Amino acid sequence: MPPLRRPSTKLQAALGALQGAPGAPRVRRDPLEDEARFLRSWFERPLVTGSVTPSGKMLARTMASYVDPRMAGPVIELGPGTGPVTEALVRRGIEQERLILVEYNPDFCRLLRTRFPRATVVQGDAYDITATLGALVHEKAAATVSSLPLFTKPLEQRLKLLNAAHAMMHAGAPFVQFTYAVVPPIPERCDAGTYTASRSNRVWLNLPPARVWAYRRP
Numbered sequence: 383m384p385p386l387r388r389p390s391t392k393l394q395a396a397l398g399a400l401q402g403a404p405g406a407p408r409v410r411r412d413p414l415e416d417e418a419r420f421l422r423s424w425f426e427r428p429l430v431t432g433s434v435t436p437s438g439k440m441l442a443r444t445m446a447s448y449v450d451p452r453m454a455g456p457v458i459e460l461g462p463g464t465g466p467v468t469e470a471l472v473r474r475g476i477e478q479e480r481l482i483l484v485e486y487n488p489d490f491c492r493l494l495r496t497r498f499p500r501a502t503v504v505q506g507d508a509y510d511i512t513a514t515l516g517a518l519v520h521e522k523a524a525a526t527v528s529s530l531p532l533f534t535k536p537l538e539q540r541l542k543l544l545n546a547a548h549a550m551m552h553a554g555a556p557f558v559q560f561t562y563a564v565v566p567p568i569p570e571r572c573d574a575g576t577y578t579a580s581r582s583n584r585v586w587l588n589l590p591p592a593r594v595w596a597y598r599r600p
């Protein structure tokens with residue numbers, strides 16, 4: 383995760399609201415509430431939350447653009463947080479019923495269940511995807527869309543996740559991952575895995591700017 387820079391005005395407002403600072407603006411709008419939720423989660427578990435703010439619309443849309451709604455099967459989302467990428471997937475044409483959301487934070491899970499009532503929300507460890515989802519996924523998935531902070535894990539564990547996710551998906555289906563880093567979250571080429579990697583342009587409108595990687599296995 384990149385070093386914390388000076389917080390944006392939005393973030394400062396959210397922080398003020400969180401701390402109940404006198405004169406802090408009353409938080410009504412959902413995006414600001416989500417910023418506050420996120421910030422709280424980051425304070426409690428920085429390495430698990432992986433970011434101080436939810437993904438912006440452009441980044442979420444870029445993530446969703448890698449998913450083909452016509453491909454059959456569920457779409458698995460890892461680390462949906464407050465749901466910006468989930469929302470982009472729904473806008474892309476993925477019915478909520480097809481979504482399986484795996485989130486570690488129980489507060490985010492509660493929120494996701496109210497926001498996406500027809501999706502399946504699983505509170506659990508996405509890195510152990512086979513054990514977490516084994517009983518739930520009965521057909522090959524169309525995509526796995528991950529916002530997990532992968533760089534907090536050793537490469538071996540990232541590859542294990544990639545391979546386990548691919549074992550649950552159709553051949554050619556993408557494992558989609560965003561990163562704020564300049565290097566890929568999983569190397570483009572690596573002896574330990576047979577996959578091809580492609581990347582988006584950097585999404586400059588996101589804070590911080592990010593890039594999306596898609597990993598496919600023939």
Ligand SMILES: C[S@@+](CC[C@H](N)C(=O)[O-])C[C@H]1O[C@@H](n2cnc3c(N)ncnc32)[C@H](O)[C@@H]1O
Binds near residue numbers: 507509
């Ligand atoms: C960088 S945030 C992204 C949230 C959201 N998708 C977005 O783009 O705003 C990472 C999310 O992954 C979740 N997470 C981290 N480790 C996890 C794990 N092992 N299993 C499931 N979710 C996890 C965090 O709770 C957090 O919601």
